[in-house]
Every structure is written in C-alpha cells, then in structure tokens.
Amino acid sequence: MRPYVIASAAVSLDGYIDDVADARLLLSDDEDLDRVDEVRAWSDALLVGAGTIRADDPRLLVRSAERRAARVAAGRPASPAKVTLTRCGKVDPHARFFTAGDTARYVYTCDAQVARLQRTLTGATVVGAGDPLTVERLLHDLHERGIERLMVEGGGAVHTLFLAAGVVDELHVVYAPFFVGQPKAPRFVNAAAFPQGPGNRMTLGKSRQIGDLMFLQYFPRSS
Secondary structure, eight states: OOOEEEEEEEEETTSBSOOSSSSOOOOOOHHHHHHHHHHHHHOSEEEEEHHHHHHHOOOOOOOOHHHHHHHHHTTSOSSOEEEEEESSOOOOTTSHHHHSSSSOEEEEEOGGGHHHHHHHOTTSEEEEOTTTTOHHHHHHHHHHTTOOEEEEOOOHHHHHHHHHTTOOSEEEEEEESSOOOOTTSOBSSOSOOOOOSGGGOOEEEEEEEETTEEEEEEEOTTO
16 A cells, blocks of 8 residues: 655756756746645645755745645644655755654655664654665555655656656646756656556646646556
8 A cells, every 4th residue: 555646846848847057947936836735735745855855945834824724624734744765865954844844754765874864863754665765665654654645746866766666646747838958957857667658658637727837637557
C-alpha cells in the first residue's frame, strides 16, 4: 500500500522549471498559485527534494487562512506534513522546511546517512529508505504513518524518480508561455527509463487556461 500521489510542476514551453539566474524564475501567476494551494490543502503531506530546499528554501505551508481553518475544523493540522529525500544527506537544519510552521517533518535518506542526520535534524523524523534509497520504500513508510494523499512538488530529480518508478497517480503541469533555452538550467524531468510505448500513453483529464498559462491534468496509465 502507498499514498495517492499527485506530481505538480510549472514549466516553460521548452521544459524548464527555472533558469540559471540567482533569483527564482516565476512561472506561475497568483491564480495558479492559489490552485496549487488548494491541492496542498487537500494533501496529507508535501514532498520536495533536498535540492529544492537548498535552491528555493520553500516554506511548504498552506497559504490561505480559510483553507488552514477548514483543515483544523476537520481535525487535521493547519498545513500538511513536510517530506524530503536526500541520498547524500546534505540538508540545512535552518531551512524553512524545518523552521516554518508547526507540522510533522520527515527526512528520507540512504540507510548509511540515518545516524548522522538524526544527530543534526533534531526537529524531524529521519527514516532510512534503503541503500540505495528507493521511492517504493519511502511511500510504504509514509502510508504506514497515515499519509494517504501526497503532493510531490519537485524538483526535476524528484519528478524523474517518481515518474520513472510509475508511482504517480495524477500529473499536474502548468505551461508558461516562454522559453528558457539554457542547457544548464534545471528541467522538469531528466533522462530516465520511463514507462514507454502506446500502452503507457497518459490520459488527459482536465485542461484549463489560467491567464496566459495552460493547466493540464494527466493520469499516467502506469500508476
């Protein structure tokens, strides 16, 4: 058993999720960010890779006061649990992932890194997910902890890992109408052994224009 997984990303028309500048590239507008916030409020946990924590320092909290209140009224924490994974164990204990909000935090890593991270990350639950780390073991452990709905927010290495493993139940992609064109910029997905062939063609669910953005919901058949 594992959680229901939604993978979510905003990308340029040529498939990039950021550029090489120091400042974060803004791909979404306020309306789309509110859509993302709605999915966050639905979720039991939000997952990003350690690279995203290092690059963007996200808070990973529900933004809307109304949605936070509705979660609390339903007996849930104001914001979902936070989850990250790291093979190398390079995580900043002072990042907002650990300091912002009052919710459970889980760090999944290779078995060899567990003892060191347990000493460093006193405000989080550190879990070994194999050597090497596997997404299947991570998802099984989250399910055992009561996480039934997981939102995966990136970055590219994490989206690649989850999509190649065939464990994504919904894929939400928002396309921004411009090109990045920088070979060293981070991409939505990297090269991997994805499920291939006509039998693995995704099914389009909803599609919606959001300003000059385009939102697409897909259901991967491998899930």
